[in-house]
Amino acid sequence: MEKSNTNRGAGISVFLSLTLVVILALLGTMVEVGRGKVCQVHGRRTLRSAADSLLTEYNLPLFQEYHLFFLEDVGKPLEKSIAEYAADTLEPGSIFPVRTDLFDLALTDLAVEGKTYAGDQDCKALKRQIASYMKRIIAADAFK
Numbered sequence: 623m624e625k626s627n628t629n630r631g632a633g634i635s636v637f638l639s640l641t642l643v644v645i646l647a648l649l650g651t652m653v654e655v656g657r658g659k660v661c662q663v664h665g666r667r668t669l670r671s672a673a674d675s676l677l678t679e680y681n682l683p684l685f686q687e688y689h690l691f692f693l694e695d696v697g698k699p700l701e702k703s704i705a706e707y708a709a710d711t712l713e714p715g716s717i718f719p720v721r722t723d724l725f726d727l728a729l730t731d732l733a734v735e736g737k738t739y740a741g742d743q744d745c746k747a748l749k750r751q752i753a754s755y756m757k758r759i760i761a762a763d764a765f766k
Contacts, residue, residue, distance in 0.1 A: 665712070669732075672707035676700065688755045692740050692748070700734045 681692045693700070712729050740748040 668708050668711045669704070671711070672704045675707040676703050679703070688752050690748075690751050690755065700737060701732045704734070705729055705732055 676693065677691060679694050681690075681694050684690045684692050708729060738747050
């Protein structure tokens with residue numbers, strides 16, 4: 623009696639199937655890691671853009687007179703202003719509800735560190751900045 627060779631092809635099919643599953647799992651993992659990195663970069667850029675947008679609330683008379691960027695205090699914390707500027711980018715469904723959110727980001731905690739108010743310590747920061755500006759103006763006038 624002769625043995626049939628039908629079992630050999632089945633062994634290779636199972637091996638190739640398992641190999642394909644491992645390759646697909648590896649590709650899926652790589653795509654997910656890449657999506658995570660893109661989410662991190664997108665979140666950082668959004669917060670940087672929101673913080674830069676906060677600078678549009680500067681005090682115009684101080685800028686015109688002394689070329690100083692001091693933010694207006696309108697009774698709203700800086701954190702809340704930044705969160706409002708970043709809200710549409712982080713949560714795109716807030717304006718266009720039909721839009722698909724690919725990143726699924728959310729702003730859970732925001733803190734502004736190292737902020738100094740113009741009136742802190744007897745207006746020390748404001749006086750220092752104005753004196754520095756005036757020195758530059760005097761030096762520029764002396765060179766003319």
